[in-house]
Amino acid sequence: MAERKLEALLVRYLKLLELSRDLSSTLDLNTLLGHLVHAAANLSHAEAASILLYDEPKNLLYFEATTTLDTPQMRGLVVPVDSSLAGWVLTHRSPVIISDTQSDPRHFGLIAQETNVVTTSLLGVPLITKDKVIGVLEAINKLEGAFNHDDQELLMALGSQAAVAIENARLFQQSDMIAELIHELRTPLTSLQAGATLISRPEIHKEQRSLIVDTMQNEIRRLINLTSDFLDLARMESGRSHLELNQTDIKQLLDECIVLIHGELNLKGQHLQLEIPDNIPMITVDRDKLKQVIENLLTNASKYTHKGGSITLEAKTTAHDLLIRIEDTGTGIPAEYVSHIFEKFYRVPGTENSGIGTGLGLSICKRIIDMHNGRIEVESQMGEGSSFTISIPLHNTRSQPVS
Ligand SMILES: Nc1ncnc2c1ncn2[C@@H]1O[C@H](COP(=O)(O)OP(=O)(O)OP(=O)(O)O)[C@@H](O)[C@H]1O
Ligand SMILES: [Mg+2]
Structure with missing residues (x-):
């Protein structure tokens, strides 16, 4: 019996290894999170799984991916850090197993009310990378029996891989966007440089001068709009704005x-x-x-x-x-x-x-x-x-x- 159990655990670890390889090669954040939640549900034999990411400046958690069909409803849903299970996992930086979620005072009941996802049991692990907690991975409703220590170990292992993969995907996304931004900045900057060179020439007439100033002002306005729009978009794309x-x-x-x-x-x-x-x-x-x-x-x-x-x-x-x-x-x-x-x-x-x-x-x-x-x-x-x-x-x- 013990041997059979060990064998089953080994199979799950092999699955984890295979998944980890898959994770490290995915740089698109949405795809990655989708893979992760399915892997988490699969590995821990749970009905569903979710990833909540931490918004540090606002000190709150929000659902970023889930395996359930209610994904559109849940995405972006905010969970307070100080009155939820996920918040508890985040602040204590330690996993939690709850067999009766409804009676645990840390459970954030509103989520169930709003999404029709009834959570009976839950296993949550923190996502930690470089000593920073970036979110929480939750497996919800064990299919048979209760979540146990083996499930927790496996999810912790997946969680640490996940945290690194999420950070990498975020960095990649940002560097990609920054490359695009720099490319876009070149046109107005070149035109400003040309304007500045022209305007410094003594033979330029008054009317020509004011035309150049107008063009330069337009380019400056363009630069200001570009950078503030870009920041807006970057915040939304990196999941820092919800x-x-x-x-x-x-x-x-x-x-x-x-x-x-x-x-x-x-x-x-x-x-x-x-x-x-x-x-x-x-x-x-x-x-x-x-x-x-x-x-x-x-x-x-x-x-x-x-x-x-x-x-x-x-x-x-x-x-x-x-x-x-x-x-x-x-x-x-x-x-x-x-x-x-x-x-x-x-x-x-x-x-x-x-x-x-x-x-x-x-x-x-x-x-x-x-x-x-x-x-x-x-x-x-x-x-x-x-x-x-x-x-x-x-x-x-x-x-x-x-x-
Ligand atoms: N109502 C419209 N009629 C015709 N073309 C449009 C219309 N709205 C958008 N476009 C076209 O789509 C392009 C993209 O629009 P978008 O609003 O993203 O950028 P923009 O207006 O050029 O700059 P900004 O970032 O300042 O809004 C525009 O450059 C324009 O070519
Ligand atoms: Mg526009």
């Missing part, structure tokens, strides 16, 4: 966006048509981030529409979703380029003539809408205009903010 969900009055939020775009529209003599009913229900979203999305789309609509054109802002709810549509009578996007516009730094060729930009606006929008488990879609006709539609599930995540 949603702060609040019950939000959508009509009021749209009104605020309209006030912000008003000046731009006036300047170009563009007409804004509103189709916003009064009865939009309160919806749980990250208010500031959604506002950023709508502002970005309205700014694009104005920027890529000629003077005197018209822009429509429509909002409505269907049985399951909130829909917000921003339509313009602008230049349109050639069909062959549409699939690229959500890529980082992508601008349709020839766009420079329509106005300055970094090509990050829509990537940020898409990222934010993804975080809300929503969709963003575009329809465009050359010379006639474009229409961007956002849809966000009405009953998306939790109904109460956690902080």
